Amino acid sequence: MSRKTSASKQRRSTRAPLANAAPPESPWSRPRRRAQEREIKRDAVILTAARAFQQRGYHNTSLDDLAGLLGVTKPTLYHYVRNKEEILFECFRTGLDQIRTGLREADASDAPARERLAIVVRQYAAAIASDFGWCMVRAEDQDLSIEMSSAIKALKSEIDQGLRRLIRAGSADGSIAAAQDPKLAAFALAGALNWMGHWYRPDAALTADQVADGFLELFGLGPTPKAHRARYNGASKRLSQ
Amino acid sequence: MSRKTSASKQRRSTRAPLANAAPPESPWSRPRRRAQEREIKRDAVILTAARAFQQRGYHNTSLDDLAGLLGVTKPTLYHYVRNKEEILFECFRTGLDQIRTGLREADASDAPARERLAIVVRQYAAAIASDFGWCMVRAEDQDLSIEMSSAIKALKSEIDQGLRRLIRAGSADGSIAAAQDPKLAAFALAGALNWMGHWYRPDAALTADQVADGFLELFGLGPTPKAHRARYNGASKRLSQ
DNA sequence: GCGCTAAGTTACCGAGTGGTAATATAATTA
DNA sequence: TAATTATATTACCACTCGGTAACTTAGCGC
Numbered sequence: 001m002s003r004k005t006s007a008s009k010q011r012r013s014t015r016a017p018l019a020n021a022a023p024p025e026s027p028w029s030r031p032r033r034r035a036q037e038r039e040i041k042r043d044a045v046i047l048t049a050a051r052a053f054q055q056r057g058y059h060n061t062s063l064d065d066l067a068g069l070l071g072v073t074k075p076t077l078y079h080y081v082r083n084k085e086e087i088l089f090e091c092f093r094t095g096l097d098q099i100r101t102g103l104r105e106a107d108a109s110d111a112p113a114r115e116r117l118a119i120v121v122r123q124y125a126a127a128i129a130s131d132f133g134w135c136m137v138r139a140e141d142q143d144l145s146i147e148m149s150s151a152i153k154a155l156k157s158e159i160d161q162g163l164r165r166l167i168r169a170g171s172a173d174g175s176i177a178a179a180q181d182p183k184l185a186a187f188a189l190a191g192a193l194n195w196m197g198h199w200y201r202p203d204a205a206l207t208a209d210q211v212a213d214g215f216l217e218l219f220g221l222g223p224t225p226k227a228h229r230a231r232y233n234g235a236s237k238r239l240s241q
Numbered sequence: 242m243s244r245k246t247s248a249s250k251q252r253r254s255t256r257a258p259l260a261n262a263a264p265p266e267s268p269w270s271r272p273r274r275r276a277q278e279r280e281i282k283r284d285a286v287i288l289t290a291a292r293a294f295q296q297r298g299y300h301n302t303s304l305d306d307l308a309g310l311l312g313v314t315k316p317t318l319y320h321y322v323r324n325k326e327e328i329l330f331e332c333f334r335t336g337l338d339q340i341r342t343g344l345r346e347a348d349a350s351d352a353p354a355r356e357r358l359a360i361v362v363r364q365y366a367a368a369i370a371s372d373f374g375w376c377m378v379r380a381e382d383q384d385l386s387i388e389m390s391s392a393i394k395a396l397k398s399e400i401d402q403g404l405r406r407l408i409r410a411g412s413a414d415g416s417i418a419a420a421q422d423p424k425l426a427a428f429a430l431a432g433a434l435n436w437m438g439h440w441y442r443p444d445a446a447l448t449a450d451q452v453a454d455g456f457l458e459l460f461g462l463g464p465t466p467k468a469h470r471a472r473y474n475g476a477s478k479r480l481s482q
Numbered sequence: 483g484c485g486c487t488a489a490g491t492t493a494c495c496g497a498g499t500g501g502t503a504a505t506a507t508a509a510t511t512a
Numbered sequence: 513t514a515a516t517t518a519t520a521t522t523a524c525c526a527c528t529c530g531g532t533a534a535c536t537t538a539g540c541g542c
Contacts, residue, residue, distance in 0.1 A: 063500065074501085078501075
């Protein structure tokens with residue numbers, strides 16, 4: 001994932017990439033090629049923006065800053081996004097989609113709820129550890145128009161409901177300890193995960209997966225009931241199948 | 242706590258408050274009176290700002306907005322604060338101090354660590370539920386100068402270290418389940434609490450204390466070891482003394 | 483009553499920023 | 513090669529907002 005789209009200069013020749021051409025890319029369909037590059041560039045804008053927003057904040061990052069990071073000028077950005085707000089929206093959407101992917105994956109599985117929850121939590125942790133992780137933590141309205149804000153709110157709600165559903169299901173099928181208030185449990189779990197965005201650094205000792213498993217264990221939702229019960233005398237997890 | 246300091250107009254007469262004079266307020270010390278009113282007004286600025294920042298965001302709240310909410314004009318604000326940044330800093334400090342108060346209270350007690358932790362968590366929840374609750378969640382740098390930012394970071398670190406210490410102490414004296422990674426446990430607990438700032442509404446069903454107790458229970462740190470042990474219908478751990 | 487200080491107001495400035503012509507250039511299509 | 517379209521640039525505008533200077537007014541001690 002290139003972070004600088006150093007425009008116009010070292011644009012690679014048109015007929016060179018004979019070897020690395022992706023399967024769906026056929027020499028006959030040139031217009032598609034164009035559209036693909038456009039999308040790649042647009043993604044670069046969003047990703048670079050996400051990183052900049054994360055460390056400097058949305059309001060402290062001007063479009064000139066962003067353009068500078070990409071090696072282009074401000075008006076160029078407007079070829080790929082409608083306005084600054086749309087960039088922020090895309091950041092939100094991208095980050096939330098990563099989590100929703102985990103949720104759908106879990107829904108597709110027919111494993112016991114405890115394992116399905118583990119799938120979601122690991123994916124959730126990975127998402128928070130990604131460049132778009134800060135999106136869950138930042139307030140959804142404030143900087144977004146009502147339409148976009150409510151769109152984001154809907155996605156967040158979907159995630160929240162998904163977590164609650166899994167926790168309830170786990171209580172029902174007995175695979176996890178029955179939480180007396182699934183809503184509160186979901187909030188606690190989401191909070192612990194979201195807070196990662198404030199302290200987690202990819203270069204640190206723990207991987208996102210390890211954090212996820214650690215949380216599951218803390219919440220009494222350890223990988224297997226056995227391991228869960230054993231957690232106080234040092235025996236560690238024996239996970240998956 | 243008056244939210245509008247409608248200045249200069251209905252200022253109450255100088256010799257009226259014969260009955261409701263507070264103990265430390267003596268008629269002989271007039272200049273102190275002046276200083277007190279000044280401080281009251283300053284507090285109103287901070288509190289009103291905190292509320293506005295919470296719902297509209299720091300950058301979306303102009304000083305004119307804030308002045309309007311207080312029924313004064315912008316330059317008036319500069320009688321009480323040096324600049325906008327100082328307002329934000331005071332918000333942070335106020336919010337964090339509430340939590341630190343709980344921490345010191347816990348340190349002063351000689352109850353078992355489990356109970357001391359409960360004290361902190363309840364105070365923490367109350368702080369997050371207050372008007373200054375969003376301060377823990379918002380990134381500390383980004384909008385603050387390095388000096389102020391590092392001051393805030395120090396306060397946050399103190400809180401984090403305090404939580405870890407209590408968790409370790411609880412593991413040591415056996416009053417709580419031994420977390421295999423106190424740092425991770427502290428992060429999870431703090432995260433769950435901080436996340437309250439995103440969903441908790443004072444008018445909702447749960448009080449802050451109830452949320453705190455709910456979290457303690459979820460984390461296996463329930464009010465009494467019995468209740469805690471009971472939640473897995475009796476299996477597992479035999480801890481504490 | 484007389485100064486002095488605090489508290490507020492009006493009017494304004496300058497920097498930064500989102501966003502937009504108008505325009506030049508490279509790539510595609512014909 | 514000519515026409516067209518996508519891409520990028522320079523120059524600029526409109527506007528917001530933090531902050532300040534100059535001035536007025538109220539309160540307080542003497």
